[in-house]
Amino acid sequence: MKRTTPSASWCSGWAEYIVDQPVNNHQLVVGVSCRIAGLPNIEHALLDTGAQWSLVGGELAELMAEFAEDLDQPIPYSTRFGRIEARAYRASVVLVASSGEDLEVEATVALAPDFRGPLVLGYRGFLEKVRVALVPATSQGETDWFGFGG
Amino acid sequence: MNTTDTLVRKLTLNAGIFCLVAHSDAFLHQVEALKEPLQRRALVVDTAERLQVRMLRQSVQPGHLRVLFSDQNDRQFWQDIDSNRSMLNENRSVLLVVTSEAHQAMVASADNLMSSLGGAVIEARPRENIEAMIFAGKIREARLYAAEQTAMELGGLGRMLAPPTTKSRPASGGDHLERSHAWLREHRNEHRGRWVALLGDSLIGSDTGRKALQAVVNAHPSAHKILVSWIAP
Numbered sequence: 001m002k003r004t005t006p007s008a009s010w011c012s013g014w015a016e017y018i019v020d021q022p023v024n025n026h027q028l029v030v031g032v033s034c035r036i037a038g039l040p041n042i043e044h045a046l047l048d049t050g051a052q053w054s055l056v057g058g059e060l061a062e063l064m065a066e067f068a069e070d071l072d073q074p075i076p077y078s079t080r081f082g083r084i085e086a087r088a089y090r091a092s093v094v095l096v097a098s099s100g101e102d103l104e105v106e107a108t109v110a111l112a113p114d115f116r117g118p119l120v121l122g123y124r125g126f127l128e129k130v131r132v133a134l135v136p137a138t139s140q141g142e143t144d145w146f147g148f149g150g
Numbered sequence: 151m152n153t154t155d156t157l158v159r160k161l162t163l164n165a166g167i168f169c170l171v172a173h174s175d176a177f178l179h180q181v182e183a184l185k186e187p188l189q190r191r192a193l194v195v196d197t198a199e200r201l202q203v204r205m206l207r208q209s210v211q212p213g214h215l216r217v218l219f220s221d222q223n224d225r226q227f228w229q230d231i232d233s234n235r236s237m238l239n240e241n242r243s244v245l246l247v248v249t250s251e252a253h254q255a256m257v258a259s260a261d262n263l264m265s266s267l268g269g270a271v272i273e274a275r276p277r278e279n280i281e282a283m284i285f286a287g288k289i290r291e292a293r294l295y296a297a298e299q300t301a302m303e304l305g306g307l308g309r310m311l312a313p314p315t316t317k318s319r320p321a322s323g324g325d326h327l328e329r330s331h332a333w334l335r336e337h338r339n340e341h342r343g344r345w346v347a348l349l350g351d352s353l354i355g356s357d358t359g360r361k362a363l364q365a366v367v368n369a370h371p372s373a374h375k376i377l378v379s380w381i382a383p
Contacts, residue, residue, distance in 0.1 A: 012318050013318075013321065015323050015327065016327065016328050016331055018331045018334060018335070031379070033323060033327055033377065035322070039364070039367075040367070040368060040373035040374050040376075041347070041367050041373050041374065041375075041376040041377065041378050042322075042323070042327065042374075042375070042376065042377045042378070043377075043378055043379075044377065044378070044379035044380065052287060058360055059359060059360035059361045059364075060360045062361070063360065063361065063364055069309070070306075071306030071307075071309050071310045072305065072306045073281075073305075073306045073307060073310050074281075075284070075310070076284065076285050076287075088306065088310045090309050090310075090312075094319065094322070096321075096322055096323040096327070097321040097322070097323050098321065098323035098324050098325070098327055098328065099321065100321060101318040101319060101320060101321055102318065102319040102320065102321055102322050102323075103316055103317075103318060103319070104316065104317050104318070104319050105314050105315070105316050106314055106315045106316075107314045108309070108310050108311075108312070108314070117380075118380045118382070119380070124289055125310075125313075125314055126314055128313065128314065129313050129314045129315070129316060130314070130316060143328070150316030150317065150318065
């Protein structure tokens with residue numbers, strides 16, 4: 001696999017992103033690597049500029065709630081599965097770089113223990129202040145690069 | 151008790167002209183919630199037509215509680231209301247007017263209307279306005295409005311609406327991440343509907359429950375290098 005990292009003056013970090021299998025209506029989803037408040041490991045999150053807010057569901061939401069700031073506010077969230085009950089938290093989410101530097105984002109995140117989908121990095125409270133780039137591989141064996149900067 | 155609860159209570163106990171002053175059209179979403187409880191108690195008339203105010207004069211029946219919803223805001227509309235307020239009050243008609251901040255001046259400029267409304271004017275609190283804007287997806291508008299409020303009025307809403315902030319940190323990824331991705335591309339079909347924990351190209355564990363898997367990850371000496379990923383069913 002070729003390891004030549006792309007370059008962009010505004011980009012402070014690069015990491016490989018992964019394209020998931022087609023899901024349901026044949027949409028491909030983009031998975032990027034991040035760390036969320038209080039957990040030692042790296043997470044996979046869906047990069048979704050179409051999502052109003054970032055969203056954490058299921059047991060991961062319960063784990064994260066212990067380390068995030070509860071804002072005591074309901075947060076409206078509609079998914080393709082319908083409307084879900086979510087609560088607003090302020091938390092640190094770190095975009096993980098394999099080249100350059102990580103980017104720590106103090107973000108507003110919707111936590112919804114009843115939501116069974118993946119961790120979503122959405123626009124409001126997160127992506128709206130982060131510059132991002134997707135540089136897809138141009139041939140088989142190359143790396144798909146995710147670039148970011150504050 | 152929020153503004154809508156207060157308003158429902160007042161409307162069902164009393165009659166008269168009520169004016170709900172909202173600072174955003176987004177508040178209309180919350181007012182929609184008023185209609186159902188009121189419809190059980192009253193004839194509810196929705197109107198976007200000035201003429202319907204005059205029609206009330208003809209169709210009004212003494213003793214009936216009528217609720218007229220309107221978001222009209224031109225001067226003539228208010229003058230119509232003002233000139234009909236005695237009739238509306240006598241016949242237990244309730245006028246519920248929803249208007250935006252910009253139109254508040256219209257209310258004030260209608261002769262005698264504010265005095266006839268007396269203490270019945272219910273103004274949405276800043277928090278309720280902001281929540282309504284967020285509900286309607288009007289985040290930019292909510293931020294502008296929130297900037298004019300005090301921190302005490304906003305509570306957690308201020309933090310919720312605060313733009314994200316960023317700072318750089320030393321890189322914590324590396325080749326192990328790419329090896330984990332390669333593993334996922336090759337093996338994910340074998341683990342659909344499960345969380346997987348990977349250290350490079352080694353599967354540390356997998357589980358349908360995230361908490362159970364997290365306990366395994368937390369106990370691992372190289373937890374900071376482990377990638378945890380959900381594989382869709």
